[in-house]
Amino acid sequence: MCAFYQCFNQPKCVITTIKSFRKFYPNKIGAYTYWDQKTRARDRNVGWRLDYFFASSEVVPKIKNTDIMSDYYGSDHCPIWLET
Numbered sequence: 001m002c003a004f005y006q007c008f009n010q011p012k013c014v015i016t017t018i019k020s021f022r023k024f025y026p027n028k029i030g031a032y033t034y035w036d037q038k039t040r041a042r043d044r045n046v047g048w049r050l051d052y053f054f055a056s057s058e059v060v061p062k063i064k065n066t067d068i069m070s071d072y073y074g075s076d077h078c079p080i081w082l083e084t
Helices: 002-009 022-023
Strands: 017-019 054-056 063-069 078-082
Touching: 017 022, 022 054, 022 063
Parallel strands: none
Antiparallel strands: 017 054, 063 078
8 A cells, every 4th residue: 555545644644745747847937737717817827836746755766757738728727647
């Protein structure tokens, strides 16, 4: 069983995780997954990165790539993907 699930309900249990997007793109700016629709923030790419894949240290070596599908429209959020 994954260490995260073993630790989930345990007080004082700490699991170190990383944000997988930053592992592959540490210096990329303007990479968002959410834009406010009322202010048409997506037109100006003024957004927030609210959608994440967190990975434990045991999973990190298995990650081949991850990215944000910012060209996908239909919601105030866009999909993200992770390849293992």
